[in-house]
Amino acid sequence: MRIQVVLLVALAAVASADEEGGILDSIRNGFNRAGAAFSSLYATYETAPYTVERTVKTDDGETIIYEERNYPGQKWVCTTEIDEEEEEQNKDAFMRLFGYITGDNEGGITIPMTTPVSMVREPLTAEELANQERQSDEDTQEQESEEVHTKYTMCFYINQANQENAPPPTNPEVYIENRPTMTVIASQTGGYMDDEDWVAMADKLKQDATAQGETGMDYSSFYRAGYDSPMKFWNRRNEVWYVKQA
Numbered sequence: 001m002r003i004q005v006v007l008l009v010a011l012a013a014v015a016s017a018d019e020e021g022g023i024l025d026s027i028r029n030g031f032n033r034a035g036a037a038f039s040s041l042y043a044t045y046e047t048a049p050y051t052v053e054r055t056v057k058t059d060d061g062e063t064i065i066y067e068e069r070n071y072p073g074q075k076w077v078c079t080t081e082i083d084e085e086e087e088e089q090n091k092d093a094f095m096r097l098f099g100y101i102t103g104d105n106e107g108g109i110t111i112p113m114t115t116p117v118s119m120v121r122e123p124l125t126a127e128e129l130a131n132q133e134r135q136s137d138e139d140t141q142e143q144e145s146e147e148v149h150t151k152y153t154m155c156f157y158i159n160q161a162n163q164e165n166a167p168p169p170t171n172p173e174v175y176i177e178n179r180p181t182m183t184v185i186a187s188q189t190g191g192y193m194d195d196e197d198w199v200a201m202a203d204k205l206k207q208d209a210t211a212q213g214e215t216g217m218d219y220s221s222f223y224r225a226g227y228d229s230p231m232k233f234w235n236r237r238n239e240v241w242y243v244k245q246a
Helices: 002-016 019-040 086-101 126-137 195-211
Strands: 051-057 064-071 074-081 117-123 150-157 174-179 182-189 217-226 238-244
Touching (some): 086 150, 086 174, 182 195, 195 217, 195 238
Antiparallel strands (some): 051 064, 074 174, 117 217, 182 238, 217 238
């Protein structure tokens, strides 16, 4: 299975390479990405830094319900989807970001994979909604497109060695986000997650935080944070974050 993943990444890289680069460059880039994919199955990743400000535990003091954390301002590389299905969003967004760290950037440098992969679904801004409505009006298909009111953003944390001079992406659908300092409450669980699991986890965190009397919380959206390769079967780490407003 792991070899199949590596081969698929290599073939995808070859298939999507620019024609002007030539077949040799395409093959070289494909193997570079395959090597990065293979290494990622076994690597220890650099994690976005944070400090734990407070820990909320059960009454017996043995189980952590959630943590309050402070994340310093850092650069993340991101991509945003508006109108695709959940499964397609995950796949397409991940491959664009994986492309960035394996050479789709000015300078063509390879950047180590990091954790977590953060994902957030948010309402469209007024400007984005107007653009979406304009696009719908210009749709020439017989069947009118379904109206969409949310956007989905996936980001990779950029490692410390490249924080100051993160290379600009060459893919116009990828961008560098200067994520500001933020305070969050975060809960954690293991195993594999589907969309319903994430929503249930977020609902529980909201209920727990409300019961604890947390104030200043923004419950309009939540971050999903994944720390593990799909090929890691045990001791997986999944988190949900709600941002605490200043």
